[in-house]
Amino acid sequence: MSAVIEPGHAGHTDHHHDHGHHGPAKGLMRWVLTTNHKDIGTMYLWFSFAMFLIGGSFAMVIRAELFQPGLQIVEPAFFNQMTTMHGLVMVFGAVMPAFVGLANWMIPLMVGAPDMALPRMNNFSFWLLPAAFGLLISTLFTAGGGPNFGWTFYAPLSTTYAPESVTFFIFAIHLMGISSIMGAINVIATILNLRAPGMTLMKMPLFVWTWLITAFLLIAVMPVLAGCVTMMLMDIHFGTSFFSAAGGGDPVLFQHVFWFFGHPEVYIMILPAFGAVSSIIPAFSRKPLFGYTSMVYATASIAFLSFIVWAHHMFVVGIPLVGELFFMYATLLIAVPTGVKVFNWVTTMWQGSLTFETPMLFAVAFVILFTIGGFSGLMLAIAPADFQYHDTYFVVAHFHYVLVPGAIFGIFASAYYWLPKWTGHMYDETLGKLHFWLSFVGMNMAFFPMHFVGLAGMPRRIPDYNLQFADFNMVSSIGAFSFGATQFLFLFIVIKCIRGGKPAPAKPWDGADGLEWTIPSPAPYHTFTTPPEVK
Amino acid sequence: MGLLLWSVFSQAHAAWTVNMTQGATATSNAVFDLHMTIFLICAVIGVLVFGAMFWSMLVHRRSTGQVASHFHESTTVEILWTVVPFVILVAMAIPATKTLINIYDSSESELDIQITGYQWKWNYKYLGQEVEFFSNLATPSEQIHNQAPKDEHYLLEVDQPLVIPAGTKVRFLITAADVIHSWWVPALAVKRDAIPGFVNEAWTKVEKPGIYRGQCAELCGKDHGFMPIVVEVKSKEDFAKWLDERKQEALAMKELTSKEWTREELVERGDKIYHTTCAACHQAEGQGLPPMFPALKGSKIATGPKEDHLHIVFFGKQGTAMAAFGKQLSEVDIASVITYERNAWGNNVGDMVTPKDVLALKQAQK
Numbered sequence: 032m033s034a035v036i037e038p039g040h041a042g043h044t045d046h047h048h049d050h051g052h053h054g055p056a057k058g059l060m061r062w063v064l065t066t067n068h069k070d071i072g073t074m075y076l077w078f079s080f081a082m083f084l085i086g087g088s089f090a091m092v093i094r095a096e097l098f099q100p101g102l103q104i105v106e107p108a109f110f111n112q113m114t115t116m117h118g119l120v121m122v123f124g125a126v127m128p129a130f131v132g133l134a135n136w137m138i139p140l141m142v143g144a145p146d147m148a149l150p151r152m153n154n155f156s157f158w159l160l161p162a163a164f165g166l167l168i169s170t171l172f173t174a175g176g177g178p179n180f181g182w183t184f185y186a187p188l189s190t191t192y193a194p195e196s197v198t199f200f201i202f203a204i205h206l207m208g209i210s211s212i213m214g215a216i217n218v219i220a221t222i223l224n225l226r227a228p229g230m231t232l233m234k235m236p237l238f239v240w241t242w243l244i245t246a247f248l249l250i251a252v253m254p255v256l257a258g259c260v261t262m263m264l265m266d267i268h269f270g271t272s273f274f275s276a277a278g279g280g281d282p283v284l285f286q287h288v289f290w291f292f293g294h295p296e297v298y299i300m301i302l303p304a305f306g307a308v309s310s311i312i313p314a315f316s317r318k319p320l321f322g323y324t325s326m327v328y329a330t331a332s333i334a335f336l337s338f339i340v341w342a343h344h345m346f347v348v349g350i351p352l353v354g355e356l357f358f359m360y361a362t363l364l365i366a367v368p369t370g371v372k373v374f375n376w377v378t379t380m381w382q383g384s385l386t387f388e389t390p391m392l393f394a395v396a397f398v399i400l401f402t403i404g405g406f407s408g409l410m411l412a413i414a415p416a417d418f419q420y421h422d423t424y425f426v427v428a429h430f431h432y433v434l435v436p437g438a439i440f441g442i443f444a445s446a447y448y449w450l451p452k453w454t455g456h457m458y459d460e461t462l463g464k465l466h467f468w469l470s471f472v473g474m475n476m477a478f479f480p481m482h483f484v485g486l487a488g489m490p491r492r493i494p495d496y497n498l499q500f501a502d503f504n505m506v507s508s509i510g511a512f513s514f515g516a517t518q519f520l521f522l523f524i525v526i527k528c529i530r531g532g533k534p535a536p537a538k539p540w541d542g543a544d545g546l547e548w549t550i551p552s553p554a555p556y557h558t559f560t561t562p563p564e565v566k
Numbered sequence: 567m568g569l570l571l572w573s574v575f576s577q578a579h580a581a582w583t584v585n586m587t588q589g590a591t592a593t594s595n596a597v598f599d600l601h602m603t604i605f606l607i608c609a610v611i612g613v614l615v616f617g618a619m620f621w622s623m624l625v626h627r628r629s630t631g632q633v634a635s636h637f638h639e640s641t642t643v644e645i646l647w648t649v650v651p652f653v654i655l656v657a658m659a660i661p662a663t664k665t666l667i668n669i670y671d672s673s674e675s676e677l678d679i680q681i682t683g684y685q686w687k688w689n690y691k692y693l694g695q696e697v698e699f700f701s702n703l704a705t706p707s708e709q710i711h712n713q714a715p716k717d718e719h720y721l722l723e724v725d726q727p728l729v730i731p732a733g734t735k736v737r738f739l740i741t742a743a744d745v746i747h748s749w750w751v752p753a754l755a756v757k758r759d760a761i762p763g764f765v766n767e768a769w770t771k772v773e774k775p776g777i778y779r780g781q782c783a784e785l786c787g788k789d790h791g792f793m794p795i796v797v798e799v800k801s802k803e804d805f806a807k808w809l810d811e812r813k814q815e816a817l818a819m820k821e822l823t824s825k826e827w828t829r830e831e832l833v834e835r836g837d838k839i840y841h842t843t844c845a846a847c848h849q850a851e852g853q854g855l856p857p858m859f860p861a862l863k864g865s866k867i868a869t870g871p872k873e874d875h876l877h878i879v880f881f882g883k884q885g886t887a888m889a890a891f892g893k894q895l896s897e898v899d900i901a902s903v904i905t906y907e908r909n910a911w912g913n914n915v916g917d918m919v920t921p922k923d924v925l926a927l928k929q930a931q932k
Binding site for chain 1: 583585615651662665666712743782
């Protein structure tokens with residue numbers, strides 16, 4: 032905090048204009064050396080969008096190969112690299128950094144803080160990411176190819192039987208993990224220490240609450256992932272046998288460790304979206320959020336339950352009956368707090384005064400489609416039924432329904448909601464709506480038929496399939512291509528909004544609430560150098 | 567676009583299956599019932615929740631002059647929608663628990679079969695019966711590479727199916743030799759991971775004879791999509807007859823080892839073995855897929871001393887995908903495939919490895 036209160040300014044604390052001579056540095060070094068939360072947030076968001084396009088291009092290769100039965104475009108060995116890299120890039124490169132970007136931009140503005148609590152560490156956590164993903168993607172060009180063992184990298188396929196590039200993969204995961212942990216520490220430190228006077232915990236916007244809880248999840252599980260890949264590294268290069276039964280180890284241990292990380296990880300990718308949507312729906316319903324307190328407790332319950340359900344990803348590995356029952360019951364329980372959240376959103380809309388600007392469209396689609404993903408999740412929780420669903424396209428449909436219209440629509444909704452604040456211009460509403468409808472149709476066309484082929488018996492991660500799955504796969508591919516192409520429209524809308532457009536007022540949404548709307552649009556380079564009073 | 571739609575709807579095998587199979591066993595029927603129950607419960611909840619949402623979206627719009635209410639709390643309602651879902655979940659968990667307990671009871675089986683997953687084929691061993699064989703993909707590579715029309719059971723056909731008797735409780739002991747696989751036949755509702763170093767149990771009891779098809783369900787490397795499972799259920803009498811024939815074949819196989827083979831005979835037999843067992847990695851013309859799968863054409867091993875060649879085929883190579891085929895193939899098959907590799911694709915070494923050489927190596931291990 033001492034950096035903020037400089038001696039020369041001690042007498043000017045009531046001076047509300049931004050400190051003009053403290054504007055951003057010029058040129059490239061502004062971005063390399065910046066410690067400004069808005070600059071870093073912007074970089075996170077651009078980075079994540081670039082990764083979204085790269086990870087999406089891998090998905091296009093997958094869908095092109097699956098367009099028809101038979102091998103046409105790629106060989107199975109490369110197909111496996113595509114499924115693996117698609118998953119890794121989307122999870123660690125697109126979704127997680129996008130939420131960190133939103134956190135960087137919005138948390139200080141929402142709690143009335145001048146910046147993140149640890150600005151230099153903030154810079155470092157961002158710049159680790161390009162290094163990590165440069166390393167990871169470069170493996171595709173090595174002899175022997177990149178990681179080909181799925182984003183869940185089960186041993187021993189990822190150890191004894193892995194391509195040599197697995198070592199680069201491990202290092203890249205370590206870098207991403209360090210970046211995430213530092214990001215999480217920063218979020219916690221900011222929320223707990225830099226709130227404006229009067230901003231009590233139970234007055235915080237839900238986006239801040241969900242991010243606080245997400246940050247604790249990150250700190251708890253990223254080290255577990257690091258431990259997991261370190262054990263792999265030891266097995267591959269130093270002759271240990273953590274995951275090799277031949278040396279007294281246990282391949283199932285890998286899955287326990289991985290999913291102890293992996294299940295909280297899937298909530299890491301959805302909780303911040305819950306928070307954003309909990310701001311957006313009330314804004315466009317012109318009605319306060321229904322059940323704020325229960326939203327906070329529901330989020331906390333989901334976070335707690337996420338630690339005790341990991342083995343539902345492993346119902347067919349042969350865990351004992353009692354274990355199977357425990358994990359089935361615990362998983363079913365998650366439906367309770369998740370249901371509470373959905374009911375709260377619906378009740379927030381009830382008897383509101385609704386309008387459907389682009390952020391609201393994405394938020395409403397989020398609630399509906401995420402709930403559909405929740406239903407298939409409930410079905411997957413039933414262990415005996417899971418014996419039929421497990422590792423089929425039904426699972427692929429399920430997690431794409433929670434991740435695409437869940438996490439990614441949540442990010443789109445947030446982007447449209449706060450773009451006026453970031454750029455000082457209104458985005459093009461017509462194009463925004465077009466982006467929504469094309470995404471909505473493309474996404475459902477791509478992923479809904481996957482439920483059907485999965486139930487009919489098509490396993491996931493296969494490059495070729497029996498003719499009975501041909502028709503739905505072609506529909507899926509057409510949907511996926513159109514969803515993919517639509518995202519260039521989003522890029523165009525954002526660039527157009529940055530370059531010009533109708534000037535945005537400080538509060539462009541009449542129903543919106545929160546400190547971020549009390550500052551001008553675009554948000555000045557430095558904000559809340561004097562903390563606001565929250566009543 | 568018209569052409570595209572036409573091609574979508576004109577597929578000869580068009581099958582718009584949208585639901586899970588009911589299957590052929592009591593267990594698969596129980597699982598199907600569970601699936602439908604949960605699905606219907608979800609559908610009802612969906613209709614209620616989405617109905618309320620759509621009502622609100624249509625009626626509570628600002629454009630209809632709606633003025634927003636300001637209620638934002640109701641403890642009664644919130645308790646209600648916490649408790650009601652909980653009760654529904656308990657109602658779901660009860661039948662699921664019953665089915666699960668039944669699935670886990672593999673006691674009192676009449677026949678035990680050990681299933682071992684290999685990259686990328688299945689091995690079936692009838693315990694206590696001296697019958698054991700590999701089951702490989704039978705779809706020709708021309709169909710996969712679109713040079714021939716695909717038949718109905720494209721990628722779901724094998725050279726030798728697993729044969730089990732009808733009306734009999736059969737226990738599967740499932741494991742793997744290299745990486746994790748998963749043995750899945752939807753019609754039996756059996757899916758169990760095959761894990762190296764572990765033995766998992768599953769069981770089935772099929773009443774009606776028939777052919778049931780499935781696939782490996784766990785990503786296991788390059789040809790994960792090409793290791794199908796076919797289960798042929800025969801009547802008890804037919805099964806007994808089949809088992810007897812297989813035993814005779816096994817005896818005949820042992821006799822083949824002591825036969826005097828010529829190089830030509832070995833090469834001819836080795837050609838077939840190579841293309842079912844080795845070509846997935848080392849490729850049809852021995853060119854391999856370097857660096858993961860080295861070429862055999864002109865390689866040091868295939869043109870060097872034959873003892874080294876036998877050694878690597880028999881014991882595999884640690885830390886690579888090269889498996890130890892000493893336990894997978896018969897003496898005759900190992901001898902003939904090595905002889906083939908040393909005399910094919912211009913590797914004209916001119917020598918041969920005999921089944922007796924392989925037997926000698928095998929006996930030296932004991």
